[in-house]
Ligand SMILES: Nc1ncnc2c1ncn2[C@@H]1O[C@H](COP(=O)(O)OP(=O)(O)OP(=O)(O)O)[C@@H](O)[C@H]1O
């Protein structure tokens with residue numbers, strides 16, 4: 109075992125944005141051969157910290173130094189950071205979506221012969237790394253066409269190929285399936301065993317306890333503490349993060365199931381999904397589980413009208429519907445929170461208020477003129493309910509932390525009062541405390557007689573919340589499992605779901 | 614003093630509401646404009662004279678109206694190059710019809726209908742034909758200009774009734790009539806963009822079209838509305854121009870698209886969409902006109918002036934990018 113030596117040390121780091129002090133004196137240290145977790149509530153400053161270290165943001169002048177292997181360094185841009193051996197996979201994957209995987213891999217350093225790009229070798233090298241990491245991606249596909257999970261895998265592979273000393277992961281598993289998470293973890297362990305230092309940010313505490321050696325907690329931009337993972341338990345960490353304890357987060361008090369609201373019969377779309385049939389009843393959370401790319405999102409998109417199925421019928425409250433575009437779905441009382449908030453959910457350049465209200469203007473207006481008062485009321489109500497951390501709801505959404513952006517996009521759909529709310533990965537990047545608030549809101553929707561169709565790659569969440577779970581594998585319906593057939597936290601039951609989702613019956 | 618403070622507050626509030634991030638750009642343009650005006654007032658006796666300002670505002674009003682329409686388009690992330698041709702279209706159509714004895718009002722309505730049709734077609738081609746706005750409107754710009762020449766046989770139309778040409782010459786309450794029209798257009802557009810559902814949709818589409826579609830916003834309808842709005846305002850500008858020149862000119866409006874885009878961009882509206890607003894465009898239009906006017910008054914070489922204006926556009930875009 110390599111003697112633990114210090115790879116990175118950050119002293120008294122400060123960072124302010126106009127109107128926001130994001131970091132107020134952060135201290136941090138990573139040793140070689142350790143996986144170091146960074147935890148804290150949404151908006152605590154984790155991503156900002158990473159971006160300061162990587163030179164994406166300029167730290168405030170009053171800050172102390174950043175030391176790489178005990179030498180003070182001055183990092184002004186990510187390129188410098190990379191040369192010093194620091195690599196990061198960001199929360200909002202920052203790569204060129206219109207280019208191919210291979211191009212992204214070699215962005216800025218494409219192999220060339222006498223100035224002419226050598227595509228063959230670029231592709232070959234990319235394929236080699238992808239294969240080594242068991243990532244099933246064709247290096248000539250366009251990045252933007254891949255699922256978020258695969259895009260992220262590409263980003264990780266890219267960093268890996270850069271031979272860095274400190275690898276930083278900002279919520280890498282937020283959109284990965286359990287299986288992919290396992291692949292990632294074994295990869296991270298391999299990197300660690302080679303003597304690299306890993307900084308690992310996540311809101312999933314069980315991951316932290318599975319993977320990491322030490323944990324550092326941030327709260328409101330300040331450094332709270334660093335502890336050895338083996339010396340603490342989840343409750344202690346939550347207490348350090350939130351300042352209170354959280355119990356039984358999935359323990360919803362649901363109404364009894366009512367009549368059938370949505371019926372899907374033999375829904376098919378060539379090469380995407382086939383012969384899907386299920387129904388959702390009033391007052392229930394109907395879960396859908398499957399690996400990323402299994403067609404889950406396409407199935408619900410087809411119900412909502414965002415995609416066109418080839419055949420099959422959809423009945424809402426007993427009568428057949430055929431939503432041709434999202435507006436159809438919305439006017440019939442269906443809501444659809446998509447999984448990719450950045451590209452299909454939010455208006456990043458607009459305020460949190462505009463985002464929250466985007467679906468509700470009709471309710472808030474007369475003759476097309478919007479009431480400012482109602483707008484502000486609704487936005488502020490959600491800010492309080494979901495504890496959205498922002499100086500004001502007039503703040504541009506792109507300036508919020510990832511988890512808080514997720515709360516904003518949730519607010520948009522929750523304010524729409526849909527009878528059937530489809531939520532695809534509803535709590536991506538949301539901290540433990542806020543998750544509980546969100547689940548409570550879902551609970552109150554059920555009591556108002558609404559129904560929820562929830563997709564999640566995060567097994568504890570579907571198992572904990574859903575009344576029934578439909579499992580899909582490569583577009584095929586593997587079965588519907590009733591709640592009484594499994595129990596949350598049971599390892600064997602989890603394995604059963606994972607097997608089903610992988611197509612192993 | 615108390616009054617001064619409360620006015621500043623009021624302005625601040627209005628700006629805050631006007632459009633989130635366009636605020637700082639609006640302030641920058643306003644400050645530059647005030648400084649420039651001060652400078653011109655000190656260095657040229659003529660600048661602050663009623664006659665000069667009257668002319669300045671009157672001539673700015675015409676492309677100012679076009680720039681407001683351009684702002685709608687640019688906010689959705691598009692561009693409209695056909696505005697100059699639409700100016701020519703209504704200026705020729707209106708004057709031809711008046712000349713042939715058609716009632717003034719009816720002539721204007723028909724000409725405006727033709728203008729809006731061009732806009733609707735632009736929107737349809739862009740949305741349903743999936744043609745990039747730049748190309749689609751470059752095409753309609755050329756087509757419309759050709760049609761104007763066909764209709765008019767490329768000849769000027771003069772000898773219009775006095776009541777038509779007088780409108781642009783005259784003033785109401787001390788301000789040029791054309792300027793009043795511009796102010797009205799700004800006011801209505803500002804209201805539409807900040808307070809109505811249509812306005813919010815414009816920003817939403819400019820920010821993220823896919824999110825907008827999935828939020829049930831009809832992209833096709835709003836894109837058509839936006840290009841129709843732009844064409845409507847360009848058409849209006851065409852009639853204003855015909856009245857001011859007391860004639861219909863087949864080449865009228867050529868090159869106006871560039872002035873309109875420049876005014877919009879200098880005023881802080883981002884070409885990528887969703888950022889900016891009509892208040893900025895108003896100031897941007899005045900700023901460009903003031904530079905031109907000042908240049909003439911101070912006897913600056915007009916070629917150098919063009920260089921300055923060109924640089925200003927580039928600097929404005931860079932400045933708005935902001936810092937991290
Ligand atoms: N560009 C910016 N402009 C203004 N404020 C910002 C900007 N970026 C971040 N902030 C603010 O800084 C604070 C810290 O944000 P950061 O993204 O670091 O949080 P985080 O700990 O990563 O949260 P999450 O768990 O939600 O990802 C937040 O309050 C956020 O609103």
Ligand SMILES: [Mg+2]
Nearest residue numbers: 155199509510
């Ligand atoms: Mg973050």
